Amino acid sequence: MMNGPALSVYNLTMHYGTRQGEVSAVDGVSFDLARGQSLGIVGESGCGKTSIAFSLMRLLPDNARIKDGYILINGRDIVAMDYDELLKVRWRRIAMVFQAAMNALNPVHKVGQQIIEAMDLHLGVMTTEESRERVAGLFDLVGLDPALMDRYPHEFSGGMRQRAVIAMALCCNPEIIIADEPTTALDVIVQDRILKRIRTLQIELNMAMIYISHDIAVIAEVSDRIAVMYAGRMAELADAMDVFKHPLHPYTYALLSAFPSIKGERRALMTLPGEPPDLLNPPDGCRFHPRCPYASDRCRAEQPPFEDLGNDHFVACWHPLAGTPSPSRPRQAAQGVF
């Protein structure tokens, strides 16, 4: 059992019920996360990346329904668990670093006390000395001065709060950590420090990590594998280097080409026409087809399967781009029509 993946998601489908109808936020998403591996999920707002994170934690709002699929942690399905079982898994096996560190901490309690509270709830009550020692250790781990644990959140800067939230996620030694845009609101120098700390901790503690961001440059820095989401579906999933060097999905290619960099040649950036679809009425077939330069009748009618084209490189596309990692596969679409 311990040799399998840390997390296995199969055909996860999650809808939000709204007054206008069902929003198909996550649709048939499948992936495995190996132990000690870091997976970056990248995509634009509304593509379902945060919805996946909340599904994995079973922290969904009331109007959300997991319609199909399972989420296995150590071989046990989170979707089917009752509340008591869930409490044993949540935070102890899988923990989350939230997007808005400003709101993730309670302003009227001392930061250290909030972490102790989380530990008491999930690990059982410890003596004051024990738990304070543990918090001091956690503060040290994330690069905060342990003396700060008796301060209130408003006395912390944005970067310090984010570190405290990371410490809280680490407090029960989880096997899996989900980080949802943890550095988005931070300045670039602080972001750089936090990213480095997260990456070091993930490797040192041998945790599996899911790192969610809209910023492909950040994802490139922290991920072993990268998943690209579009309109609730996974478009591509492969090793980081493969995604960057041999993207197979036209959307991945467009995303990479639209991202400015301060290093290297000042290459022309490419525009992707149109806008992401309304998930109340997602388009038939491939959800990317209205914006795709290679779209054919088949793309408009049939949803492409999410398939491994060799080398653990998964893609959902009827016309994957040339440069396919597996040489056995015929080269299909032409280059650069964007």
Next chain:
Amino acid sequence: MDTQRELIEVQGLKKHFPVGGGLLKRANSFIHAVDGVDFTIPRGSSLGLVGESGCGKTTTGKLLSRLYEPTEGHILVNDETLGAVDLAELKGRQLKTFRRRVQMIFQDPYESLNPRRTIYDTVVEPLAVQHVGDPMERETRVAELLELVGLTPATSFMFRFPHELSGGQRQRVAIARALVIDPAFIVADEPTSMLDVSIRIGVMELMQDLAARFEVSYLYITHDLAVARYMCQEIAVMYLGKIVEQAETEELLANPLHPYTQALISAVPIPDPAMSRESIEIKGGVAQPIDPPHRCRFYDRCPIADTICHDQDHPPLEDKGNGHRVACYKV
């Protein structure tokens, strides 16, 4: 001032905000949000103002559009309709005329458009306020601008409300509103930072295209050096109310001289896992410039600081050749 080329020349611009104080009590300390800034922007060119939150870049933008009163300093504008004037001294009717020439685009397209007004009402407002043309002409002009920013057909967008538009479309409306009275100069404050990647490039290209077509100059305020690289001919790096370095864009990125610029550039993540980068560590975080002591603003965090940096006032911005200006005693 070179009357042919320079559109805007800023000299010793300062904005100090009082801290504390009140009706009966005078404030005795001040935040030096912008503290002696000099730069010029040539006609049809764009200057990127880059820095971390709280460095004074937005305040500088608001001073240039006279949304704030400068505490001190001059903003010289050389404009064919206005002639050469000092913006910092304009008042009343003159100031209103000047507003035809300077417009602003804000960061958040969800906040900067009035939700109760149609797109037409929003875009036509500058024309109405400035009494430009009659209603028929105004409508034609609005339609023309909406088409220009890619909201086609204009008639189908004119009478919609902001909530019916996506973020990218809203920002296009904001651009149309800024351009509708034919300004010479636009202050763009993080205009694309709220937009998704696939939408962002379109808006950036539109702004560049329109700048070239109408000879508009930009002051482009952003925290993102990569975006500045694509939008600006020149970049100025701000730190605690001072410009610490300014140079032509590629020169600044390839050859940063100020230790803060070096740290800033080294911290930007690269969208390529094959490229490694060496971060230059600097100590601490950004402080607030409340009554800053007379020494280099970067002294407390600087890895190469020396006694001269502590004993002398903040270093002047000096040209090190090719218009590459740096404010540092150690360079």
